[in-house]
Amino acid sequence: MTTTTLKAKGLAKRYGGVQALNSVDFECNSGEVVALMGDNGAGKSTLIRILCGATKPDSGQIVIDGSVRVINRPQDAVENGISVVYQDLALVGSMDVARNVFLGHELRRFGFVRISKMREEAKVLLDQLKIKISSTKLQVESLSGGQRQCIAIARAVRLGSDFVLLDEPTAALGPEQQANVLRIVTELRDAGKGIVIISHNIDHVLAVSDRIVVMRAGQVAGIRNTKETTRQEIVSMIVGDQSFVKHNLQSQSTELKGE
Amino acid sequence: MSGKAKRLDKHESRIGRILRAEEFGVVVAIVGVVIVAMSLTPNFAVGTNVNTILQQVSYVAICAAGMSLVVICGEIDLSIGSIYGLGAVMYTWLSVKMDWPILPSIVVTLLLGVFLGWLNGYVSVRLNIPSFVVTLAGLGALRGATLLISGGVPIYAKESKTFSGLVGGSFLGISAQVYWMVALCTIVGVVLAKTKFGSDLYAIGGNKVAAQNAGINVAKVKIQSFMLSSFLATWAGIMLVGWLGSSNPLTGQGQELLIVGAIAVGGASLFGGSGTILGATLGAIVGGLITNVLVLVGVNGNWTFVANGLLILAAVVINTLVAQKRKTLRT
Numbered sequence: 001m002t003t004t005t006l007k008a009k010g011l012a013k014r015y016g017g018v019q020a021l022n023s024v025d026f027e028c029n030s031g032e033v034v035a036l037m038g039d040n041g042a043g044k045s046t047l048i049r050i051l052c053g054a055t056k057p058d059s060g061q062i063v064i065d066g067s068v069r070v071i072n073r074p075q076d077a078v079e080n081g082i083s084v085v086y087q088d089l090a091l092v093g094s095m096d097v098a099r100n101v102f103l104g105h106e107l108r109r110f111g112f113v114r115i116s117k118m119r120e121e122a123k124v125l126l127d128q129l130k131i132k133i134s135s136t137k138l139q140v141e142s143l144s145g146g147q148r149q150c151i152a153i154a155r156a157v158r159l160g161s162d163f164v165l166l167d168e169p170t171a172a173l174g175p176e177q178q179a180n181v182l183r184i185v186t187e188l189r190d191a192g193k194g195i196v197i198i199s200h201n202i203d204h205v206l207a208v209s210d211r212i213v214v215m216r217a218g219q220v221a222g223i224r225n226t227k228e229t230t231r232q233e234i235v236s237m238i239v240g241d242q243s244f245v246k247h248n249l250q251s252q253s254t255e256l257k258g259e
Numbered sequence: 260m261s262g263k264a265k266r267l268d269k270h271e272s273r274i275g276r277i278l279r280a281e282e283f284g285v286v287v288a289i290v291g292v293v294i295v296a297m298s299l300t301p302n303f304a305v306g307t308n309v310n311t312i313l314q315q316v317s318y319v320a321i322c323a324a325g326m327s328l329v330v331i332c333g334e335i336d337l338s339i340g341s342i343y344g345l346g347a348v349m350y351t352w353l354s355v356k357m358d359w360p361i362l363p364s365i366v367v368t369l370l371l372g373v374f375l376g377w378l379n380g381y382v383s384v385r386l387n388i389p390s391f392v393v394t395l396a397g398l399g400a401l402r403g404a405t406l407l408i409s410g411g412v413p414i415y416a417k418e419s420k421t422f423s424g425l426v427g428g429s430f431l432g433i434s435a436q437v438y439w440m441v442a443l444c445t446i447v448g449v450v451l452a453k454t455k456f457g458s459d460l461y462a463i464g465g466n467k468v469a470a471q472n473a474g475i476n477v478a479k480v481k482i483q484s485f486m487l488s489s490f491l492a493t494w495a496g497i498m499l500v501g502w503l504g505s506s507n508p509l510t511g512q513g514q515e516l517l518i519v520g521a522i523a524v525g526g527a528s529l530f531g532g533s534g535t536i537l538g539a540t541l542g543a544i545v546g547g548l549i550t551n552v553l554v555l556v557g558v559n560g561n562w563t564f565v566a567n568g569l570l571i572l573a574a575v576v577i578n579t580l581v582a583q584k585r586k587t588l589r590t
Contacts, residue, residue: 075474090472092465094532103462104473112453 004030004065006051006082006163006194011060013046020046021057022218030162033185033195035205035226037238038215044198047215048165051196052084053077081162083155085169090152093141097133098122100140101155125154129184146177153184163194170204182208202231216240281526281533284577285541288524292545296552303555310434316547317440318343318495319514323521323539324447325491328484330522331451333464333531334390336379336485338397339492340514344507345405346372346496351414351506361419369493375401376489380482390485398515409508416500427502439498440540443491448536460484464531513564517546520567523574528582546570 383390451457525542527534
């Protein structure tokens with residue numbers, strides 16, 4: 001399997017007086033899971049939004065396999081093999097599973113949508129990803145949060161993307177459903193996809209990722225191979241102060257005084 | 260799954276499918292009204308009366324089929340009755356007052372209708388103003404324009420046996436309007452159920468952000484729905500002139516209520532995302548049946564307005580309750 005690399009070089013984005021991203025370099029290879037961690041406002045979501053074409057950076061480049069790509073719209077990202085799974089922003093509850101999997105990219109013949117063909121193919125795709133849904137005719141709003149997340153991921157996969165970006169895929173799910181989503185993430189990696197996952201849950205990150213990129217105040221605070229790091233180290237990178245972690249209680253009270 | 264369980268599952272899903280079908284409620288309503296009507300008067304279940312009901316309902320049904328597209332994508336067109344009336348008056352004004360031949364008069368009137376739909380859609384969608392407000396303004400302004408063009412009096416249509424036969428004649432004992440209703444509602448129904456445009460409408464009405472993220476051009480699709488709806492309403496107005504032999508500047512006043520009613524009774528959500536053309540057509544028929552029964556039993560004609568108002572309210576309440584139930588019931 002040849003390795004494809006998604007690279008971001010020197011990305012910067014300013015919102016009014018806030019430097020959301022400041023010269024960020026980022027890399028994800030096919031067949032690996034890169035976790036993006038960091039506090040709220042660290043710049044994770046801005047980075048994802050730039051990679052998927054939802055936000056235009058002030059400066060910087062996106063490079064895939066050595067060539068610079070212009071990604072100004074979500075459509076550009078899809079054409080360059082990058083798709084994003086938004087939480088609850090990807091599915092239409094009142095439509096069935098098959099139509100959601102094919103949303104915006106329906107199979108057609110002579111101008112007519114091929115519903116039964118879409119149901120068949122959706123079923124095959126869900127089986128491949130071992131997503132258990134009894135029928136592709138079910139309305140999405142009748143499914144659980146975990147099943148919905150899986151369908152959203154399946155849609156990204158169907159677009160044939162090399163890179164799938166997941167923004168908090170396990171938030172607001174029950175433990176069993178979380179495990180299911182994480183299983184699919186590893187399955188996609190094993191199928192050669194490059195996965196970028198934003199998560200606040202360090203257990204999930206340690207369980208599925210190959211690399212962890214920690215962001216703080218719009219910059220990359222550090223990159224670690226998951227196998228060679230510890231929970232302690234990651235947390236301290238997120239908060240940005242070793243002693244803060246060691247003397248957790250003490251520094252919490254200091255912070256309160258500081259405010 | 261064992262053979263028995265499989266059979267049971269299939270059996271259940273068939274009944275479930277019928278119960279869950281969006282048209283289920285409206286079919287029950289039709290059956291109910293028909294039973295009441297037949298017990299009240301022997302004149303109801305007569306072939307000619309059934310044809311009369313369908314003939315009278317056809318104009319509302321054609322408009323409702325078009326406006327279903329607008330409602331399904333989460334918008335509304337309250338100016339639809341005024342556009343219908345303007346279609347009727349504009350056609351007679353061009354063909355009689357301007358003395359144009361019939362065909363160009365029809366074509367130009369239809370183009371005007373499509374333009375008005377575009378205008379409603381453009382102002383609502385591109386300028387991000389609720390279509391409720393934009394088309395309410397249109398309801399007033401276009402009615403005024405219709406009164407001004409006609410001088411406030413009926414205009415007698417240009418004589419044409421071909422045209423009046425085509426839109427007001429009858430074939431095999433069934434009125435031409437009924438054929439038009441079936442044909443146009445079927446076409447719109449197929450467009451909605453089987454094309455990408457229809458799929459996009461449901462997606463936009465169901466979750467606008469998701470539709471946008473999936474690469475659907477939300478604004479364009481919405482504006483197209485307004486244009487199609489307006490086109491059909493204008494054509495319905497022209498058809499009416501071909502049958503009656505004249506246009507009346509007050510044609511279609513209050514018709515928006517009947518059209519919205521037909522769509523709601525047909526099982527669509529007025530908040531978008533659901534509804535079918537079959538449902539809207541049957542919904543229009545329910546309205547027509549009730550009006551007909553009230554006329555046959557000889558109550559004061561103004562009761563039909565009360566009945567239609569209550570019908571809409573009942574339909575919306577039932578639809579809302581059913582939708583809530585569906586959400587809580589995890590199938």
